[in-house]
Amino acid sequence: MTGAGTDKTRPLISGGPAIVLVRPQLAVNIGMCARAMANFGLDDLRLVSPREGWPRTDARRKGAYAAAAGAVHLLESAKVYDSVEAAIGDLGFVWATTARERGQGKRVLPPAIAMAETAAAIRSGEKHGIIFGPERTGLDNDDVALADAILTFPVNPAYASLNLAQAVLLTGYEYFRSSQGDVLPFVKPERSPPADRDMVLAFFEFLEGHLETRGFFRPVSKKPIMQRNLRNLFHRMSLSHQDVRTLWGAVVRLVEGPRHTIQTRKRLGPKQTPRKIRDVEPDVTPE
């Protein structure tokens, strides 16, 4: 699912917790993490002893830049450290991500709650970070010991393995939700406002009047329930002004029969355009 892509005309949301990748094995995964960070407005990428090295040319050669898919600015500004201690030295609070219990007696929270705490702390000026371990092994216990608390993911226990970029993605997603709310890139267009209840009720009366005349409500004893069912069916549509006008027009046509038949067109002579001919509705015979 793509289709929107990078839109440089829209403000770049930035800030958020530091994402600290500890001894990442593959440069391509660093690129995928950068992409996930950009999706959710995170911009502080820190690398501890990346196994494939991090001179820029190396990273480019190893596919990190391609995997970043436009989030290259994060790779360019990534900071590289020799130790986790150095990488988190300026942070006031650190989460360690792990899929296993570590017996360290730290709080264990899901990303939705952890990132709500972090978003609130960052709003009040604190600096938070999240450390992620190497792809194959995860953080070792000494790394986890450096953290204030543990962040883990609610996953199917029978299949709990998330890859590095997926873990960064879910963390970024929950940080974004907590810091920005569930702000969507677009909403349902308000081309036509919702129909007010008067308009909807007027349509019901119009429709039911015609149905009544034509003997739709039979047996008569069932009329109240038939009427209620029919109305509820339309209520489920959350009708707009335009929707009511469209339905009203459709009922008029059903009731009155063809506006112009092809015969009528023929009588009107050759000046009629083909477009208008196409407007002719099918010959619907009301019951």
Added chain:
Amino acid sequence: MTGAGTDKTRPLISGGPAIVLVRPQLAVNIGMCARAMANFGLDDLRLVSPREGWPRTDARRKGAYAAAAGAVHLLESAKVYDSVEAAIGDLGFVWATTARERGQGKRVLPPAIAMAETAAAIRSGEKHGIIFGPERTGLDNDDVALADAILTFPVNPAYASLNLAQAVLLTGYEYFRSSQGDVLPFVKPERSPPADRDMVLAFFEFLEGHLETRGFFRPVSKKPIMQRNLRNLFHRMSLSHQDVRTLWGAVVRLVEGPRHTIQTRKRLGPKQTPRKIRDVEPDVTPE
């Protein structure tokens, strides 16, 4: 972040909405989607006209099986269709995922709310599905027209492009949260229960008694606030029984000085084991 992996001894959570990949371009992405589905207990994978084909041998050759990383059962059971209409024929409700506004007047919801609706519907026996478009272009408008409502992701508007497997991952994550709760694969171990307040207060009195004797609380007028600050510092630790015993022992040692000095050991003669010598604490002089 890995480290847990597939655990066949734990129950496989399954069920959930159908994941319908419409005209996916790359087999490897189908594999990554299968992996994301397995993480969150989804097991109904449907493919509409995959571009690289789907005879099993093709898919294997094109990397889908490697990318699925253990979720091969989902690829084996995937159903293949010629049209979106056929793929969703048995479903009662369909979400279309899109990153762009489509002007179709449908409800637009984020995954957290959409999947809460779907989880509730599935609990009451309904069948829901989610359609995802091709990697490069997303769903076309005719595909979106087949859906009841639109699912879109809260992302940084300046960088809104999610890849196919990421979109499936976030959808699966929210379905899992709604259907299972924020159930974590592990929780903080309860090896030692939280200290009850009596125990914590007894420790405070013990500590403060020694500090009082040693003239810590100066000037005396500040004692109440110093005491409160000190107590709050310990309250922030959420002390367990074992924690209080550990701290109590540490204070005893600080107050009483070395349990055994090297001199003492020498007097005890050569029968002392090296291990016990190593237990000797550093010579801490109380103030």
